[in-house]
Amino acid sequence: xxxxxxxxGRVYAATAILSDPSKPFAVKIMKKWGRKQARDPTTALxxxxxxxxxxxxxxxxGLEASFHDSxxxxxxxxxHVGGDLASLLMRAKRLxxxxxxxxxxxxxxxxxxxxxxxxxxxxxxPANILVKGNGHIVISDFGLVKSLDYRGVDGAVRKHYVxxxxxxxxxxxxxxxxxxRYTAPEIxxxxxxxxxxxxxxxxxxVLEMLTGRVSNSYHIPHVAFHGGHVSTLDSLGGVxxxxxxxLLSHKRSRFLVRSAT
Numbered sequence: 539x540x541x542x543x544x545x546x547g548r549v550y551a552a553t554a555i556l557s558d559p560s561k562p563f564a565v566k567i568m569k570k571w572g573r574k575q576a577r578d579p580t581t582a583l584x585x586x587x588x589x590x591x592x593x594x595x596x597x598x599x600g601l602e603a604s605f606h607d608s609x610x611x612x613x614x615x616x617x618h619v620g621g622d623l624a625s626l627l628m629r630a631k632r633l634x635x636x637x638x639x640x641x642x643x644x645x646x647x648x649x650x651x652x653x654x655x656x657x658x659x660x661x662x663x664p665a666n667i668l669v670k671g672n673g674h675i676v677i678s679d680f681g682l683v684k685s686l687d688y689r690g691v692d693g694a695v696r697k698h699y700v701x702x703x704x705x706x707x708x709x710x711x712x713x714x715x716x717x718x719r720y721t722a723p724e725i726x727x728x729x730x731x732x733x734x735x736x737x738x739x740x741x742x743x744v745l746e747m748l749t750g751r752v753s754n755s756y757h758i759p760h761v762a763f764h765g766g767h768v769s770t771l772d773s774l775g776g777v778x779x780x781x782x783x784x785l786l787s788h789k790r791s792r793f794l795v796r797s798a799t
Contacts, residue, residue, distance in 0.1 A: 542622075542665075546581060546681035551617055562617035563602060567610050580690030582611040585680045587688060587695045588657055589613065597648030599668065599678040618676065620669025623747070627664055632750035641667070641675055642744055648677040649740065653733045656686035660715045662739035664746060682715045719752050 539551040547568035553559045568582050586604045593600030603614040620626075623641065627633070633641075645667060652659060659666075659677065666679040688695050716725065722738035724731045746752045 541617075544679070544681065546585075547611075552614075562619075564615050564617045566613040566615070568613075570606070570609055570611065579611070580695075581681060582613075583695050584683055584685065584688070584690055586611070586613055588680045588683050588685060589615065592652065592655055592657065595648065595651045596674070597644050597676055598651060599676045599680075615678075618668040619671045620673070622678075623664035623667040623669065623675070623743075626669065627746065627750065633747045635748070638744060638747045641747065642740070644675045645677065645740055645743075648675075649736050652677070653736070658684040658686075658733055659736050659739075660684055661717060661720075662736050662743065663717050663720045664743055667743075684715075 541549040541551055541564055543549070547566055549564050549566045552563045552565045554561065554563065570579065586601065589599065589601035590604070592598055599615050601613065601615060603612075605612050645662075649659070649662070659680065660682040661679060662677070666677065668676050668678045670676065688697060690696075716735075716739070720739040720742045722731060722735040725735060742752060
């Protein structure tokens, strides 16, 4: 059974026949080869590394096992029967305020744990938030993850010594990553960015949970991103929720999170 598919690979439901067939797992399978040449293994190795070293937190997906063969990388993680928040939103359209507060609080705890370990998710969105059978959530899909402490070098993950910690005054990257509608303004404008981009993505996700939609314009103060073009913006496009006003900058995205929790 295919649970999901993305740019990095596909995720399948599986069981361990030789140990406990009643316990389900999710297996992410990533190709080692493109059409003509070997793919850079750094993405798969970094995801494996982060899942392994950050496992144990109740709001972050953990790694059960990993292995590879001549063609694929395999990451084995727990299977969560509740699916993801994106699927829940497709069925429910929008979520009650209490539910949004509950999910936002848990995602905030998970993000705080990642950031304290110098890890930026870079692709936070409802599709990457899994719901457990008990109703709690875990942050998943670390295929675009960025670690300040470790880097992929020569097909391996190695320690990277940072001269000074990343913060608002010391951003660490400007590479474009993520899903467009959840992408922070500084990334869209090819500026350097830091941990704040995850908070922006959470703010947009909260807006989606509250209203059932995300505008096709990607709002920045006086700037919008439309299909690859940056242009001036004079309004919010009719979004009426008072929470949407908090999405005008990454700092106000934090205010949104606090308001909802």
